[in-house]
Amino acid sequence: MYSTGKAFTKAKLKNITLNTRFVRSAFELFDSTPDAHVSDYEFTVYEELAKHPIGLIITAHTCVSPEGRSNDFQNAIWSDEYIPDQSRIASLIKAGEGKCKSALQIGHGGMKAENHNGGRRVLTPDNMTKEDIHSVREAFVSAAVRAKKCGFDSVELHGAHMYLLSQFFYPQFNHRSDEYGGKAENRIRITTEILTLIKETVGDDFPVFLKLNGDNIEEPERYFEDVIRACEILYDNGLEALELSGYHSSPRGDPKEPFFSENAARLVSVTNLPIIQVGGIRTLEQIEEILSCGVSAVSMARPFISQPDLIEHLAKGERAKCISCGRCGGNRGRCIL
Numbered sequence: 001m002y003s004t005g006k007a008f009t010k011a012k013l014k015n016i017t018l019n020t021r022f023v024r025s026a027f028e029l030f031d032s033t034p035d036a037h038v039s040d041y042e043f044t045v046y047e048e049l050a051k052h053p054i055g056l057i058i059t060a061h062t063c064v065s066p067e068g069r070s071n072d073f074q075n076a077i078w079s080d081e082y083i084p085d086q087s088r089i090a091s092l093i094k095a096g097e098g099k100c101k102s103a104l105q106i107g108h109g110g111m112k113a114e115n116h117n118g119g120r121r122v123l124t125p126d127n128m129t130k131e132d133i134h135s136v137r138e139a140f141v142s143a144a145v146r147a148k149k150c151g152f153d154s155v156e157l158h159g160a161h162m163y164l165l166s167q168f169f170y171p172q173f174n175h176r177s178d179e180y181g182g183k184a185e186n187r188i189r190i191t192t193e194i195l196t197l198i199k200e201t202v203g204d205d206f207p208v209f210l211k212l213n214g215d216n217i218e219e220p221e222r223y224f225e226d227v228i229r230a231c232e233i234l235y236d237n238g239l240e241a242l243e244l245s246g247y248h249s250s251p252r253g254d255p256k257e258p259f260f261s262e263n264a265a266r267l268v269s270v271t272n273l274p275i276i277q278v279g280g281i282r283t284l285e286q287i288e289e290i291l292s293c294g295v296s297a298v299s300m301a302r303p304f305i306s307q308p309d310l311i312e313h314l315a316k317g318e319r320a321k322c323i324s325c326g327r328c329g330g331n332r333g334r335c336i337l
């Protein structure tokens, strides 16, 4: 039924093996209930996706702590109250014919939580005390513990797109002079500590992914060197794979080329850490080219909103139907095409 290309082969990533090299990138449907519970529509999205051979389905960005809620329709995993919702998502994915693995994406909005966190204090790298850092770290670890309880196969830390962990890693948002600011090792430290604590608490074999931006609009070369250094550190600390995104993560308009192929190819040539590339990928030809450079898997977000059966269409040589208009975001996760 499917193509014989590399995309349809298994991807072994340390403690997890994906049945295909297709990943559904995390995608907020902006459809939660006001108290951050999962809506009926959200459940159906995962049920539909799980029918298809997606190696890994990463859920929506799910918030680890109330002060980090970054929009009024974001799902939460900050207390046990949310375990039934998230368990149902994990079960729907597991039950699907697609034999997909699952990852709960967990994150904290940091400055993006302003006006969405019920008037709580907005945390930024610059205003956080060591106690704040410790409590955010604990919130991530508790979220990962819950994710495992819910039956997810893994978690992905949202370290991209200017959410809190990303703010720590971008020099323009982090002016700290202690061990959490300055050089790359320090700016990635909060993420590394969360990774290490999750592995210690949930189990060394519990897979953890990280989504990270690979580029910067300021001093791009210097930032890229820092990304390489971060990959070395994350690899040494047991990360399964890095999902590589970028500063302009989901520009509107039908993409001519995948957005981050150059950075991904450069990164795989210098790091042992498996790389998953995301952004603007729309054809099987592009996917095979990306994989031929040594990237471990490819990740797509908007195309799976318009076509949960995207893989079957790509396998027939079709281009994804998605035109990247981005209107699905404002339409509570529903494609307008």
Ligand SMILES: Cc1cc2nc3c(=O)[nH]c(=O)nc-3n(C[C@H](O)[C@H](O)[C@H](O)COP(=O)(O)O)c2cc1C
Pocket: 025, 026, 027, 028, 029, 059, 060, 061, 105, 158, 160, 161, 211, 245, 249, 250, 278, 279, 280, 281, 299, 300, 301, 302, 303, 324, 326, 328, 329, 330
């Ligand atoms: C409406 C919308 C919601 C998104 N939600 C998330 C999210 O929850 N977590 C995340 O890491 N990225 C999120 N993204 C970014 C996508 O995962 C992806 O990185 C980006 O859209 C580029 O991939 P694509 O061209 O295949 O859509 C979102 C993007 C859009 C447009």
